[in-house]
Amino acid sequence: MNSGLLQAFSHWFTIGANLLLILGVIFFIKLPKEKKANIQYWLPFLILAFTVFYENFGSYTNYNYEFKKAVNAYLGNTEYPQFNLWLFNIARRQVGVILYLLLIRYWLQPAYKKYMNWMILVFIVLVVVLQISGVEPLYLNQPIIFAIGANLILIGSGLYFIGMITRDQYLGRNPLRLVSFWQMTLIMFTFSLNYISSVTLLYLYAVNPVLGKALQDLSYVMMLGTLAVLIVTIASPLFPDKFEKEPSFEIS
Numbered sequence: 001m002n003s004g005l006l007q008a009f010s011h012w013f014t015i016g017a018n019l020l021l022i023l024g025v026i027f028f029i030k031l032p033k034e035k036k037a038n039i040q041y042w043l044p045f046l047i048l049a050f051t052v053f054y055e056n057f058g059s060y061t062n063y064n065y066e067f068k069k070a071v072n073a074y075l076g077n078t079e080y081p082q083f084n085l086w087l088f089n090i091a092r093r094q095v096g097v098i099l100y101l102l103l104i105r106y107w108l109q110p111a112y113k114k115y116m117n118w119m120i121l122v123f124i125v126l127v128v129v130l131q132i133s134g135v136e137p138l139y140l141n142q143p144i145i146f147a148i149g150a151n152l153i154l155i156g157s158g159l160y161f162i163g164m165i166t167r168d169q170y171l172g173r174n175p176l177r178l179v180s181f182w183q184m185t186l187i188m189f190t191f192s193l194n195y196i197s198s199v200t201l202l203y204l205y206a207v208n209p210v211l212g213k214a215l216q217d218l219s220y221v222m223m224l225g226t227l228a229v230l231i232v233t234i235a236s237p238l239f240p241d242k243f244e245k246e247p248s249f250e251i252s
Helices: 003-008 012-030 039-063 065-075 085-107 110-132 143-166 179-207 209-238
Strands: none
Touching: 003 039, 012 039, 012 209, 039 065, 039 085, 039 209, 065 085, 085 110, 085 143, 085 179, 110 143, 143 179, 179 209
């Protein structure tokens, strides 16, 4: 195998994500047919597969410089052909955010779902406007879009926890045995950390590279943790004695 290609895919985060996808595929295949058609299980699987796909594609673009250069040139970026920000802007900061907002929406009580509908619509409109207007080109860092997306994720997670402490349906249930609780907790902490690191990472790498790398590695760990929770969600019907049934108003 080409040593350059092997090196591009040898990062521990990429390896870990690939192993989690294999595990997720195994559990998803084992699900009953009716569970596979349930958004509660296929949406987490879609997010898992999509995340691992774009992370691997990002590794490939770092290996195939000519391809990365050609895409940047097509987008109008001839000054920084070594960047693959266009990929992660689309996949992680735009499509990924929408998928997580849809996942959060699924767990919310009906009264809150309409807010999530508007949040998703507003986010899509703002993304299109900011890119078409040239305020945040696709091939450069997009702090405004990322900040909007991250804050919408945090608001959605907050709505879930508000419902948990105010709805009678949660009385008598152990949050630690609800997959929705673990999903929202990991998603909230992961996006919070990514938001903080995106603001400070360049500064830290310049002033204290050791701390900057540690923060980046912690972000990777949290991302793997989020993917692992998605796998737990997929596998939960196979271990009914380990998890409690979600409140009935969440299924819609």
